[in-house]
Amino acid sequence: MIKEYTTTVEISGPLMLVDGVEGVAYEELVEIELPAGEIRHGKVLEIDSRMALVQLFEGSSGTDISRSKVRFLGKQVELGVSEEMLGRVFDGQGRPRAPFDTAPPIVPEKMMDINGAPINPYARDYPAEFIQTGFSSIDGINTLVRGQKLPVFSGSGLPHSAVAAQIARQARVVGEGESFAVVFAAMGITFEEADYFIRDFRKTGAMDRAVVFLNLASDPAIERISTPRMALTAAEYLAYEKDMHILVILTDMTNYCDALREISAARKEVPGRRGYPGYLYTDLASIYERAGRIKGRKGSITQIPILTMPEDDKTHPIPDLTGYITEGQLILNRELHKKGIYPPMDVMESLSRLKDKGIGKGKTREDHADLFNQLMAAYSAGKDARELAVILGAAALSSLDQKYLEFAEEYEKRYISQGEHENRNIEETLDLGWELLKLLPRGEMKRIDPGRLDKYWPVSEEDGPS
């Protein structure tokens, strides 16, 4: 028999304080019945021998002190999972979401705690299988591998949605026919954005292998705390119990963090940087670290969280802490976007930490690592030359600097830039890299192993095809 309490003493923001409770556990799931009969949910945030502090998932509007009935359900927040979830659209709490999904709720095969448990580092398998996304700026330079967490740092007005949708569409592991199943979690994005993704998934047939969790801008902000956890629980079920390879897209993490800040402020906690709670790092880690591969299990979870950097500032706590947890980052650059380059990938500041194990002989090609290093060094030199040209005028550059400048221009136009439906394979990306390097003198190829240089750029072609 579940006890019902009407002893609420305080409601403040998304928090509710209930007095005189007994036998209530920390993090327990709570059900609140409003006077009109509406049922809301929440969880226990803090508990002592008398009082329980409850965080309301759907916000506190309409709740009242005297008549709301509070029931503690004796379990933690759970998600019912089954293979039927594929092709479905849910809200932030795992219920079918109209108008995108009007079918009846799924029949769960089992219930899973949405907080998951930390993967034992000893049980992890190191991600090492190259994922071909079809973007040269990712495959060639910031290679994604299966089981990696690689966020996209974007800014307002930049095409991060298009990039994410294109990755979801094109991602393949070379040599395997099977594509990824997508788990998509939207936190506080607009209807239009959500609609863009869902239409894209439907158009390309990806929807049959997708699970969508939606919390739109108009939905309760506090629900955003559980949305990504719901999505990851579904992903874990599909990956580790149904042997599927899952690509999880989380957008927009900035909205998630703002919801977290709201709760922290309501609890009157000592704020850290920019008002975000001191445990933001730990909290974000509990989401991002749920990516990976596990020894002896077939499936995998690859995560692409998307976040918009306030004022394009990479040192803002959200991108900053994210960058410290994730295995690299893809940064979109406003200047490139203005130049009309799509994807506007800032290859210099972007990074994939796991690429080294995913590239090279047997994975992509033996020359990939050297080629990558040389392209980066050359582009960097080219950008320096461009700066110099601004000050001195292009004519004052040394002949070498002029060549670097030309290289940088071509690199942006031909290598980074590509069409929204252009899917380049890795061979094409690598060959394009060599073609561009040959704009430079052969003696500048300092980052390339001499043997490989001779193979891919024989001495006979001293200065490359002109």
Added chain:
Amino acid sequence: MTRGTIDKIAGPLVVADGMKDARMYDLVYVSDYNLIGEVIELKGDKASIQVYEETGGLKPGDPVTATGKPLSVELGPGLVTAIYDGIQRPLDEIRKVAGDWITRGISIRGLDHEKEWDFTPVATVGLNVTGGEILGEVPETKIIIHKVMVPPEVSGEITWMIEAGKYNIDTVIAKLKTPDGSTVDLTMYHNWPVRKPRPIAKKRAPEEPLITGQRVIDAFFPLGKGGTACVPGPFGSGKTVIQHQLAKWADAEMVIYVGCGERGNEMTDVLQEFPELEDPKTGEPLIFRTVLVANTSNMPVAAREASVYTGITIGEYFRDMGYSVALMADSTSRWAEAMREISGRLEEMPGEEGYPAYLGTRIAEFYERAGNVKCLGGDRNGALTVVGAVSPAGGDLSDPVVQATLRVVKVFWSLQAKLAYARHFPAIGWLDSYSLYTDNLKEYYNEELGTEWVPMIKEAISLLQQEANLLEIARLVGAESLSPEDQLILFTSRSLREDFLHQNAFHEIDTYTSINKQKIMMEVIMHTNAEMKKAIRNGVAPGELFELPLKEEIARMSYIPEERLDDIEEIKIHVNSQINDLIEKEQTA
């Protein structure tokens, strides 16, 4: 044993009633799950406890038991090659019990108590021994001889010693009669509280460099054995790669790697790579000299706080055996954040940026446990070198953790985002970094590398400093309008940066450079500089010099294997002939 009940639960902090007899830092078991925690505050009969496991599902009224003992680690054979969580539970054993995810309330001891080890006694009956003296030896791995020592605070006369043979660590191997007349049974292992530094006989300044095979470190900013260093940098600047490189190549006899609040996959990387990589000195797998402590960012936050102490205590234990030990802590910022989180839950008055006021003290105490020491009991020297990574918010060095760390450490490797973007790795900035050990180590260098080494390095650093100024000018007027001498400085500095300081951690040869090879490489660059200077004085145009094919040869030096150092030496001859040709041409013209 004190038994109390839970009064309040807030995240990793639990407050318990009825704990009047508990002591600060006592180990406690919380609820029927037996979650492990530590008392961190006492008020009346209320104790605040930081719990090392997830607290979801705990209820007020659940039991709390204080053990009366502080949080300790087991020290004995079986440590090497292990991977532990923050409170010394072996992760491989946890996986056997709990599966692929870490669940709660798992109690596994740090050492294997069943396994039998080959024990050979060294001490004999009748000997009077004090703490730290060696009783016997166990070949723990092919590289590490585990010295079984008398625990630090025990002394007396040996009344019985076991014979050589195979025993597990619970077997009594010696009996001591202590000065007060009682008998103490000694086994191959003992417990030691993690927050208490293990005693030593004497501390002294580092006298030898820790050779790391990383050119920018060994040549420019060396670390002494027993010294301390910190590597702060924004994300993506290569902190972890540097820590891994040090763990792989540093000429320490034991390596303790503490992954504190970092990525799970990084620990997996170490776990998969170290059994396959060879120790450059012994040729045996690196894992045979490694202990890993892994508390990844998604594991409970309080255990993160304990993990650095667990790591350094194990480090001190191997130091006491007379080994040179290197400890890498990645990242100390996560440790500080764990302190901040607990402090916040305790509602302590915050210091800078919400960190507790005692942040600086804790950091200083931690680094002070490093040192080049004369070990307790017997005539052995050991060293414990500590390298801490720091991850400042936004890469900003005014971060309280960075500042508190810089006040204690002697070596500062400043990682720079700008270098990392240009893929110049290791991204250690040559203008801001420093090592305060260069004077201490001078004698060593003079003996090992000859007296020309130290002045040569000074000259190289000075060239790079001049370059920084010249680049500013070149930016305004163009490099071509600089004097030929200044153009040469730019040329040589670029060569220093690209051909010496830049090092590819993922290239099989370039990843490690012996100190001898470093010296030859540096000589080639500086010799070229000197010859070119001569040529310029003889009127040769800098443009012609800088186009010489010797440039390519110098660029390839770092890829020449250690067995063929003569090939590098030979480059000097090519340099001489190519430059002399130009001088002759100039003079005949």
